[in-house]
Amino acid sequence: MNHHVSDPNEAARSRAEQAPDPEIVDAEIEEPGGAALEPVRPPPPARLTHHPSSGGLVYEPIVRQVSHTEFQVCGRREVSGAIPWGFWGGVLLAFVAYFLITGTQGFWSIMDIAWAMVALTVGLVLFRFGKRSSRRLDVLCALDFEREMIVWPAATESASGVSQGSLGSGELVLNFEEIEEVVFAMIDYPLSQRKNDVDVHAFTLLVRDGEQRLIPVIEATPAKGAAHEIAKMIAGQLRLNISYVGNGF
Structure with missing residues (x-):
């Protein structure tokens, strides 16, 4: 009696060839009407793109x-x-106005008047031409x-x-x-x-x-x-x- 000894690797390959492909199995599932169903795969998760780049609030x-x-x-x-010079010009104008209103009885010297006029001029220039905010x-x-x-x-x-x-x-x-x-x-x-x-x-x-x-x-x-x-x-x-x-x- 002749005995045939098979190679284990050949047997494994034979079983793999006989096994159906999972994708083919999914494709062969049919509806009651006979139409083949496409394999159902979950959609990819949504991802937040970093494009365009972050610019803050x-x-x-x-x-x-x-x-x-x-x-x-x-x-x-x-x-x-960014420095809001217009805003600080408004603050300076408010300070000068408060000084002129409350301190009229205490400053009559030339230097006091000169400093007040300089501060008033600087405040007006900053408020007129400077940016009121650091936001663009x-x-x-x-x-x-x-x-x-x-x-x-x-x-x-x-x-x-x-x-x-x-x-x-x-x-x-x-x-x-x-x-x-x-x-x-x-x-x-x-x-x-x-x-x-x-x-x-x-x-x-x-x-x-x-x-x-x-x-x-x-x-x-x-x-x-x-x-x-x-x-x-x-x-x-x-x-x-x-x-x-x-x-x-």
């Missing part, structure tokens, strides 16, 4: 109309290192309803420095058809770039695209009402729903 968000088909979402942000009005993004896209500027630009002709030259462009959802959320956000250890409650407005990216329109703002009105405007124009997530919703 946004104050007084507004929508500004540039033309019949173009709108800009703008807001004020703190400018690091920036363009957060632009919506072009004619070309049906949202454009985020390549860098933080002043609202007065972005025109219709520059639309489309941004760092990030998203077509309306790629947007699947408008998201409005309450989050914890650093109070300032210099104080990352101090968080405050802020509201964020984002859009979700087909790649499950969450792209900020308004990264963070304490102005809940204004941000929500902008969210309703964008959702209404794009005919999308608003999802409320995060703290407080």
Whole structure:
């Protein structure tokens, strides 16, 4: 009697070839009508894109109309290192006015009058030509309803420095058809770039695209009402729903 000794590796390969592929098994599942079902895979988790770059809290968000088909979402942000000379000029004027009103009986010397006039002149110049705040009005993004896209500027630009002709030259462009959802959320956000250890409650407005990216329109703002009105405007124009997530919703 002849005995055949089989190779263990060959047996393993034979069993592997006979086993059905898991993807083929999924594809062969049929509905009652006979149509094959596609394998069901869970969607990838949404991720918050860091693009465009963080610029800090946004104050007084507004929508500004540039033309019949173009709108800009703008807001004020703190400018690091900026000194509001106009504000300090107003403080100096208030101090001089208080000094003139309460000290008229005690200063009649030429030097007192000279110092008061110098302070008054400096205060008027600072108040007239200086900035009243350390915040700058920036363009957060632009919506072009004619070309049906949202454009985020390549860098933080002043609202007065972005025109219709520059639309489309941004760092990030998203077509309306790629947007699947408008998201409005309450989050914890650093109070300032210099104080990352101090968080405050802020509201964020984002859009979700087909790649499950969450792209900020308004990264963070304490102005809940204004941000929500902008969210309703964008959702209404794009005919999308608003999802409320995060703290407080």
